[in-house]
Amino acid sequence: MIRIIMNGCNGKMGQVISQIVRDDGETEIVAGIDIVDCRDNGYPVFTDITKCDVEADVIIDFSSAKAVDTLLDYCEEKKIPAVVCTTGLSAEQTARIGELSGKIPVLRSANMSLGVNVLLKLLQDAAKVLAPAGFDMEIVEKHHKHKVDAPSGTALVMADSLNEALGNEYTYTYDRSQVRQERDPREIGISAVRGGNIVGEHEVIFAGVDEVIEFKHTAYSKAIFGNGAVQAAKFLAGKPAGFYNMSDVIASQC
Ligand SMILES: NC(=O)C1=CN([C@@H]2O[C@H](COP(=O)(O)OP(=O)(O)OC[C@H]3O[C@@H](n4cnc5c(N)ncnc54)[C@H](O)[C@@H]3O)[C@@H](O)[C@H]2O)C=CC1
Numbered sequence: 567m568i569r570i571i572m573n574g575c576n577g578k579m580g581q582v583i584s585q586i587v588r589d590d591g592e593t594e595i596v597a598g599i600d601i602v603d604c605r606d607n608g609y610p611v612f613t614d615i616t617k618c619d620v621e622a623d624v625i626i627d628f629s630s631a632k633a634v635d636t637l638l639d640y641c642e643e644k645k646i647p648a649v650v651c652t653t654g655l656s657a658e659q660t661a662r663i664g665e666l667s668g669k670i671p672v673l674r675s676a677n678m679s680l681g682v683n684v685l686l687k688l689l690q691d692a693a694k695v696l697a698p699a700g701f702d703m704e705i706v707e708k709h710h711k712h713k714v715d716a717p718s719g720t721a722l723v724m725a726d727s728l729n730e731a732l733g734n735e736y737t738y739t740y741d742r743s744q745v746r747q748e749r750d751p752r753e754i755g756i757s758a759v760r761g762g763n764i765v766g767e768h769e770v771i772f773a774g775v776d777e778v779i780e781f782k783h784t785a786y787s788k789a790i791f792g793n794g795a796v797q798a799a800k801f802l803a804g805k806p807a808g809f810y811n812m813s814d815v816i817a818s819q820c
């Protein structure tokens with residue numbers, strides 16, 4: 567059995583993962599962390615991560631960017647592998663994760679679904695052909711009204727994938743309301759829509775002269791992220807220190 571600590575256990579994703587693990591014969595949640603202790607999960611819940619003294623093989627984090635500094639301190643102190651799924655992290659937090667991966671295994675991914683991670687590769691192939699041919703690139707993401715970060719972590723990773731494939735020469739434009747000029751050919755536009763209970767949609771538009779290509783991923787349930795996170799936890803437990811992402815998990819299953 568792989569023993570998991572669930573950070574953010576009483577949130578939407580924490581509850582999805584609690585159910586997946588209940589139905590899984592290879593993993594168990596041995597403790598949860600959440601500032602809100604509102605339900606009986608069948609495992610102990612700590613409202614302060616520093617008070618959690620339960621031994622575990624890996625921690626899965628779906629909490630809040632504000633919670634991530636303390637999470638990383640805890641993982642470093644306890645030498646516990648971390649699957650970091652929370653989005654909206656600062657540049658400093660991202661750098662800290664990079665440093666920490668020299669000491670412990672850390673897997674970070676803004677999107678744990680198989681589909682998005684396959685799409686990231688397809689986008690790079692498309693960008694290498696279409697951008698030099700003059701196609702403009704725009705990303706539109708849509709999420710539920712409760713989401714606090716914008717643009718989504720996935721939209722940013724998609725932009726970074728496009729940019730990386732093109733030699734990192736592009737800048738990102740989030741808002742055109744204050745400018746009165748044509749778009750720069752070396753920009754990637756990123757727009758965020760929030761409303762209702764949309765689970766998550768990401769559309770990447772390559773707009774050329776007289777032709778448009780659109781790549782779209784639609785999440786129909788949060789289970790796709792939860793299943794990916796549990797697979798990532800199984801992958802990460804027992805690995806040497808290093809920085810991993812979902813493409814490592816997918817490659818290990820092929
Ligand atoms: N990487 C991925 O595939 C996905 C990432 N996410 C990200 O995961 C995060 C959580 O998403 P949801 O579950 O939808 O949000 P949520 O708001 O439903 O749940 C977050 C939980 O974290 C708890 N929390 C807040 N501060 C905490 C702290 N200091 N320590 C422990 N727990 C704390 C909250 O009380 C809440 O129960 C967000 O950043 C979201 O963008 C969400 C879905 C997929």
Ligand SMILES: O=C(O)C1=N[C@H](C(=O)O)C[C@H](O)C1
Nearest residue numbers: 653676677713718719720766
């Ligand atoms: O907050 C969410 O719900 C999601 N967040 C992730 C992101 O910011 O990209 C992944 C997914 O789209 C759902």
